[in-house]
Amino acid sequence: MHHTETPAMPSLSRGSIGDKIRGAFAVGRTRWVMLLLVFLATTLNYIDRAALGIMQPILAEKMNWTAMDYANINFWFQVGYAVGFVLQGRFIDKVGVKRAFFIAVLLWSLATGAHGLATSAVGFMVCRFILGLTEAANYPACVKTTRLWFPAGERALATGIFNAGTNVGAMLTPMLLPLLLSLWGWQAVFIGMGAIGFVWVTAWAIKYYNPEEHPSVRKSELAYIQQDPEPEQPQVPFSRILRMRGTWAFALAYSITAPVFWFYLYWLPPFLNQQYNLGISVTQMGIPLIAIWLSADFGSVGGGILSSWLIGRGVKATTARLVSMLIFACTIVSVVFAANASGLWIAVLAIALAVGAHQAWTANIWSLVMDYTPKHLVSSVFGFGGMCAAVGGMFMTQIVGHVLTATNNNYAVLFTLIPTMYFLALTWMFFMAPRKVETVED
Template sequence: MTAPEAAPGHPPTPASPTKPASNVRWIICALLFFATTINYIDRQIIGILKPTLQAELGWSEIDYGTIVFWFQAAYGIGLLACGPIIDRIGSKLGYAGAIAIWSFAAMAHALFRTPGGFSFARFALGLGEAANFPAAIKSVAEWFPKKERALAAGILNAGANVGAIATPIVVPVLAIQFGWQAAFIVTGMLGFVWLAVWLIYYRAPAQHPKVSPSELAYINADAPTMEEEPKIPWRTLFRHRGTWAFMSAKFLTDPVWYLFLFWLPDFFAKRHGLDLTSFGPPLIAVYLLADVGSVGGGWLSSALIRRGYSVNAGRKLALLVCALCVLPIFAASTVSGLWTAVGIIGLAAAAHQGWSSNLYTMVSDTFPRSSVASVMGIGGAAGAVGGMLMANYVGRVLESVGSYAPVFVWAGSAYLVALAIVHLLVPRLEAAPAPTVTR
């Protein structure tokens, strides 16, 4: 006989937490993976089409940098706003609203031709896309025990790489056959397909009709119920060192990933003479490696913890391995061979995604589930500010010296600096203390 399904509101039972009779949590993880894939298709399309749009619409490097700047600005604003909203209304409605906004904005790009019009569309896109990771990591915190969270975060984070792989495959075909406007419209419509599935299937674990009592017990084995967890007001999150550690790491390292998304096609075009029809294979190779890094980085810390390392040691050792693997990017702009450059950049992209999988999980290690989306939003906003500075910097460097060398030097050093700051601020990963109540 199979274990009975949990009715809505069904409490955990004494069923063995080590062998759950259902695996609904992994279906939820798959939905988060596909949402992140769509998120990155809509985000990266501007980078794929950059040479085409510059040639057809006459944009300068500074024009393109300004368009990226406004996406980053909106992304930062959206992250600050969406965290408290998602913590208040929950993952289901928060995610649904976000993907509706960003899908409309993605399709709206087809209406514009000027840098100002594209900046407006990118601003709207950034506002919507900002909610993806706060909502996703909150869902992971709700659906997974601590020992599986880094792996689950790595899998959903791999959706970013799949999106980045799919974009150079799909977008050139659409742009060449039907025009660049069609590429924005078709990819934007994918979000509404996902939205329908999400609204039909998603429930909180205790209310989901397909979650067995043993799976619910497994999910909640190492965590208090949401009702028992401390509620940390948004403003007081800034009193915790964990918040500042996450903010610092995101500020320093998120711009490197934005560099890959928005400027890598242009790097291959300028340094190796590729165009819309030929830079697909190098980009796919980079993001396939990034996919391996995303899942591998999450697996590494989870494996270390299973072998007896503390959560603190497991997470930070994985972060150190990732930071060291980024260092060779110093040489990416100086090597003459295309595939040598692809290998160096692909290793750095893999390391970044492994780094992110563990950095995200640190938030759920140190903050109650009721505050995870808020902390994710604050850190993501810091990363967006770093991305804004990067967009202006890269645009001006290319306009003045025409080389990516200074940019890659900065990218290679960012992770070790960030890890040092994280360790100084949070020598041990511990749960944030409950707020004191004043009378």
Template sequence: MQSSPRSTGSERASPAVAAPTYEVAASPMSRYRWRVCAMLLAATTISYIDRQVLGVLAPFLQEKIGWNELQYSSIVTAFQAAYALGLLCAGAVIDRFGTRIGYALAIGIWSLAAMSHALATGVLSFAAARFALGLGESGNFPAAIKAVAEWFPQRERAFAAGIFNSGSNIGAIVAPIMAPLVAARWGWQAAFLCTGALSATWLVVWLLTYRTPDQQPKLSTAERAHIGSEPVVSGARVPWSQLLRHRQAWVVAAAKFITDPIWWFFLFWLPKFLHAQYGLSLLELGPPLITVFLLADVGSIAGGWLAGRLLRRGWSINRARKGAMLLCALLVVPIVFAAKADNVWLAVALIGLATAGHQGWSANVYTLASDLFPRRAVASVVGVGGFAGAVGGMLISTVIGLLLQLTSSYVPVFMLAGGAYLVALAVVHGLAPSLEPVHLDVQTKPQGE
């Protein structure tokens, strides 16, 4: 973390309450932190457009190039393997170099990787492009969560995380609108080139505008005080070997390992399910997919809002976080009936309810990292969790490929999805009954000193 700016004499004067009260009253509260949140939302949206384009085009590409189910699962697994490997070091790189440079490195890699899909001609070349994309995109969530920890006090973090995490749904909405239209007009290669250009544009804006709160001159005194209402932790980055000694790190890892694979299934197999089960063409996939991920978007923001609302009502962090997670887990349960739905829109409703539950769950799981660990360790903890989720995704991709190749049935997958979140919540509660935060051997100082 970078050092805070020098304080004036009035800021250090005693009593400490008088000067800040006068300065806050004299300086209207700015909203620059929400501009930062908008940037994180845009990056997450682009990230999910990049990864979702393949899922949307998969039924078409499978017929054109001749993949079978196992070959498609191997392409998906290549992305997840790289994503897992990238998360081994992404959080550490971001904690070491800071959010601005770390995020820029990640999105630069994935921008080039997204465009490289246009050169792919078969299973191996698609797998190579997906592998590179996974390496780059592994930095998105560690960087975004660290930015939230830098720019928001604890009571606002779940809501901010819910907002930027909703970009995963927006991206999944934009992709089925954009990809078929671009592919139909200019060819499937153009769809991948367009998404790469979006991420390259974001990179330029990010480097020109992003600074940490202590270096951002556009902040008002009131907003700076609001952001700095919690202590800033000083010291070097915490290595994974030290983090994994704490049960709280395994809380985040277990929650991600059990539930992230369900989201991977939605992203990469939902278009194939709708095509196989209901005979939807490439252009007909748009409305059902848009509906599913619009519901997911609502769930992402509502899940973060609910936890924050419960905290403002006086609930403890433990009770509020787990209460919100329980509600989200229950929303996923009805998906067990989706594979046997009589019509496409009943299936869409059940799946959309589940994606809403997942995204509300996910917003709270990400916030667990900043609930349980000091700011300087947050990106590394999110990296641990993301690695666990990617490993779980690799396993589920292989299992789904084998199941579909042998049985052509989605019933077991939907049954697995329906119970995963309740199991994950039980594991979280077992590992951390009270969500007691980790107190690392570091010094703290009030922001502004």
């Protein structure tokens, strides 16, 4: 690999937001195209999984599901997700993100389409298990792509942008599903969603390359991406990864907070429908959910901008991430007021603030693990943490089902517990997160 002289690096500490954006594009745009690809994958990922929550009233009526049937369907998705996270993360580091992500999206698209053939709760459990097993590749692959293509000062922003795809997917689903259900029926909706995945797979196969291999990346952009070089380290057994301090710093903190998003994704539609009798139409259920997920988009990108701005002002990366996470944890307290809100839009506002802050939190915890993890191991470390989070999500769905059954569908206890989870996770990260890139000891 050859280099030209190192380009001037865009300043994150001076000038307007517009100046910073223009500066970020000045050295080249290829990395943003790569980011667009993983953003679209994340959007597709969440359309495929969020559809079940929107269609739950229809499917529950047609198949006589109970609250525990629905909880068990989501539980088996989490089982597949937990197993898939650790397997997919390791697979991505071994064979490369291009090949591994191609296979994963191809398989999860087939699994999505298979939902249209299910005729019982058990059938949906099988389909959700396979979907979870394959969709687990999304975040390790996105994090790996971001780690490869972006320097530290841009990682939180890039992470916030691709993670905004979760909210775009969750927002598009209530916008489009009522119309598609009326035109096609629920079986064809699942098959159609699966077909969209094949379009993305084709684009990924044609467009994605790692930075050093990309045929059209500018030398100035490649030098900018690699401005913080790190020594080459060999692949290591998974047992050594489990001895890294950063692996456990991330795994426990993420397993405490990530299940909250599963709660929002799976249980917000039933909660709003129960409390305010909304139905599933765009005007009734769709608009409140769109407002919530739109705020999550702002939180996801804004959370990345905040820590990137702090880094640009001279704050160390780890400190910038932790300070940002503290601010967002305080914001999440708003969700306590949702359960007993006096009106729909007061509840929506309380939930929207919390969901937006959650996504901002997530952009920073993911960036933090990228900061201290060697790039050739980042998918493995993230995959292990994701597995732990998915196990936490399995317990979350069961806890939610039992709490709602025991309290006659009262959500107050659940909304009250949520903020404490973030303060616990933040305390753990403060004491355990490494302050520089870890080396793997023999």
